[in-house]
Amino acid sequence: MTAHAIAVDVGGTDMKAALVAVGRDTARQLRHARRPTPRGSDGAATADLVVEAVAELVSELRSGADSVDAVGVVVPGVVDEARGVGVFSANLGWRDVPLRDRLAARIDLPLAFGHDVRAGGLAEARLGAARGMRDVVVLPIGTGIAAALVLDGRLYSGGGFAGEIGHIDVGHGEPCGCGSNGCVEAMASSAAVARRYRARTGRDVSGADVAAAVRTGDPDAQAVWQDAIDALARGLLVLITVAAPECVVLGGGFAQAGDLLVDPLRARLDGMLAAYHRRPHLKLAELGDTAGCLGAALLATEGLKTP
Amino acid sequence: MTAHAIAVDVGGTDMKAALVAVGRDTARQLRHARRPTPRGSDGAATADLVVEAVAELVSELRSGADSVDAVGVVVPGVVDEARGVGVFSANLGWRDVPLRDRLAARIDLPLAFGHDVRAGGLAEARLGAARGMRDVVVLPIGTGIAAALVLDGRLYSGGGFAGEIGHIDVGHGEPCGCGSNGCVEAMASSAAVARRYRARTGRDVSGADVAAAVRTGDPDAQAVWQDAIDALARGLLVLITVAAPECVVLGGGFAQAGDLLVDPLRARLDGMLAAYHRRPHLKLAELGDTAGCLGAALLATEGLKTP
Structure with missing residues (x-):
């Protein structure tokens, strides 16, 4: 019943990533990694660099891991999950970037894409204060x-x-x-x-x-x-x-x-x-700044259930 | 893909009932029936009479119908669908009546129980103005x-x-x-x-x-x-x-x-x-006063998909 997901929470300053074991009502970070969020000359360039950096973090956490079932990536700003688009981020400067497709082209695992605050909310609801x-x-x-x-x-x-x-x-x-x-x-x-x-x-x-x-x-x-x-x-x-x-x-x-x-x-x-x-x-x-990563892991493994 | 449901919309004045053919994005009333909502000496007595009258309407619409897959009943007031309870109806006077169980004891078909306005809303969303x-x-x-x-x-x-x-x-x-x-x-x-x-x-x-x-x-x-x-x-x-x-x-x-x-x-x-x-x-x-019945039919057939 336990699935393994790599979760990446892209913030305005840092990118937090973790290998997470997701059970029925549990999620446990097995390993984690962090690096500064890269910045380009404009929002489009930043989006390119972020996609690249996410792919590298995933690869880093995947090496040595027994098996990884899925990847979840969450980003800030206005996010349209249904279309997989980063609509707007004041902080990172992008507009209407098809991030889900861009990430999927670089990562050969089932991929979920979402919004940092909503993913963190899902984690608090399922695993944290409102479980x-x-x-x-x-x-x-x-x-x-x-x-x-x-x-x-x-x-x-x-x-x-x-x-x-x-x-x-x-x-x-x-x-x-x-x-x-x-x-x-x-x-x-x-x-x-x-x-x-x-x-x-x-x-x-x-x-x-x-x-x-x-x-x-x-x-x-x-x-x-x-x-x-x-x-x-x-x-x-x-x-x-x-x-x-x-x-x-x-x-x-x-x-x-x-x-x-x-x-x-x-x-x-x-x-x-x-x-x-x-x-x-x-x-x-209750989950503090791990909520985003845990939520991204939940999104990733939920995706597995609805093909 | 077409299921047949008997829908009953219990109102403050009238009870509307219909045999409805529900397809993927369609619902069609094949037969209908209507009778005054019965009244007892108090809310509990009214609830007893309503349960009886719903059972009779279902039986009436079922006789002669080829096959009926499910029944949906919706009522007014405050309704807790999760518990299957009519919490309160100013108009009919009942309080905390376990209507779903009471109806299920009288009707030998899969039964869905809901709220008249929400069911009507579901019908407008799926079949009406917002389809x-x-x-x-x-x-x-x-x-x-x-x-x-x-x-x-x-x-x-x-x-x-x-x-x-x-x-x-x-x-x-x-x-x-x-x-x-x-x-x-x-x-x-x-x-x-x-x-x-x-x-x-x-x-x-x-x-x-x-x-x-x-x-x-x-x-x-x-x-x-x-x-x-x-x-x-x-x-x-x-x-x-x-x-x-x-x-x-x-x-x-x-x-x-x-x-x-x-x-x-x-x-x-x-x-x-x-x-x-x-x-x-x-x-x-767009659906006028048929929305409640159509919504009850949608609830009834949705119940079939999630056993």
């Missing part, structure tokens, strides 16, 4: 905020567009980088928290610094944090109303705030949920 | 507003709670029957449109009457209609942001307003959709 549950929303909170939806046990991507709750208007009225007002992200991303604290105090800090200041009783930090919790709760309420998950998993840099994030968010949500809402568990992500 | 598309939201607008979600070609119910966009807060601030403020339903249901027109004019009318008055240039009707379109557009924007459908199908009594509904809604949405949104087709439902 055993079928309807799960995984919400990494970092520079931006977008959810991965695992519905009836399967990743749902909506052509790459599903789960964009960072841009739900929750009524606070502040402008967002996207051009709209009131977006969850404009109040609750780690970048927004840092920016809003700086605006109040003149001090240049990170989102994590603000969380630390909340614990020491800094009133500016507490005010900014409260606004972030409120915007997040309103965004989650919308997500719960539409997608009705059994569990919401909070991840990304912000989740390192732990109970400082989960406790007030749960209290705020409890006050808003009505009889027509499913009441989800609220949990912290 | 050929995989990610579809079907939104009947009547006394209430709740969406059926067909994602990756499969009905998603979220334990019976998914798609409750009638109770998304879109910021208009008016109170809703649910106890919150600003709900889509409080401005855009046919009941809300009738109530708000009455409040302005003192005239007692239906939602359909208001639509007719919009066409004749009645300024009160136009104002009320414009508010409804705006609330609907904001609710749809949320749905699109989270669920990213390829197609939104508008149904229910309100959809009879046709272009009066679709054209301004499309224009309003066009002004709000951003690069991170999937742009869905906006269509009117």
Whole structure:
């Protein structure tokens, strides 16, 4: 029942790769490798270099391994899994690159191609904080905020567009980088928290610094944090109303705030949920930065079951 | 490739039943029957009578039919398909009735049990306005507003709670029957449109009457209609942001307003959709009040494929 997959998680800075043993409800990294993500003169050149580097990582992890059944590769940005296309990556600069076909031409194993955040969400749902549950929303909170939806046990991507709750208007009225007002992200991303604290105090800090200041009783930090919790709760309420998950998993840099994030968010949500809402568990992500690779391995071995 | 199913759509007033031939992308009603929904002294008694009446309808449609492969029954209210339970019906009065098991004990054919609106949505997605598309939201607008979600070609119910966009807060601030403020339903249901027109004019009318008055240039009707379109557009924007459908199908009594509904809604949405949104087709439902039965037949024959 155990399959072996090579998983590659292409990030903006690093590429993480692993040989993963995937069982029924388990996944274990047997070996791993990491290298900087290569950069070309433009997005197309970067895509060429990334394809080459992925093929080399796969070859490296494959040598010496007993048998490898499949390869899973996940990339950032906007990804259309159905067409196998990297639609857009602000960080890596590519647009509409048929990455799945390009990778398949270089790798002679069954290949799955996906999105880093959604794959990480699938891993949290199957193996991490929400294991055993079928309807799960995984919400990494970092520079931006977008959810991965695992519905009836399967990743749902909506052509790459599903789960964009960072841009739900929750009524606070502040402008967002996207051009709209009131977006969850404009109040609750780690970048927004840092920016809003700086605006109040003149001090240049990170989102994590603000969380630390909340614990020491800094009133500016507490005010900014409260606004972030409120915007997040309103965004989650919308997500719960539409997608009705059994569990919401909070991840990304912000989740390192732990109970400082989960406790007030749960209290705020409890006050808003009505009889027509499913009441989800609220949990912290468990897999950290291995989620992407584990998710890529799950995608790879899932592909084996549906020829 | 053609299967034969008996479908029963239990409504608040009538029970509609049909013998349906289900092909790969088709469903055709061969015979049908209808009778009033029986009522007992309380919800439990009503459930008993409904189970009996469904069994009789099935028996009636089965006699003389060459062969019947399966039965599909759909009911209104809150339905948990996974557990096979009618959780709640305001109209029929039952609470937590294990209808699937009760029906299965009376009917010696493979049985599927579901929710009337979601089953109708599945029919519109597979056979009606959105045929050929995989990610579809079907939104009947009547006394209430709740969406059926067909994602990756499969009905998603979220334990019976998914798609409750009638109770998304879109910021208009008016109170809703649910106890919150600003709900889509409080401005855009046919009941809300009738109530708000009455409040302005003192005239007692239906939602359909208001639509007719919009066409004749009645300024009160136009104002009320414009508010409804705006609330609907904001609710749809949320749905699109989270669920990213390829197609939104508008149904229910309100959809009879046709272009009066679709054209301004499309224009309003066009002004709000951003690069991170999937742009869905906006269509009117095609199957009318046969959608529930056709959907029940689809559920019944789908059950045959997954033993």
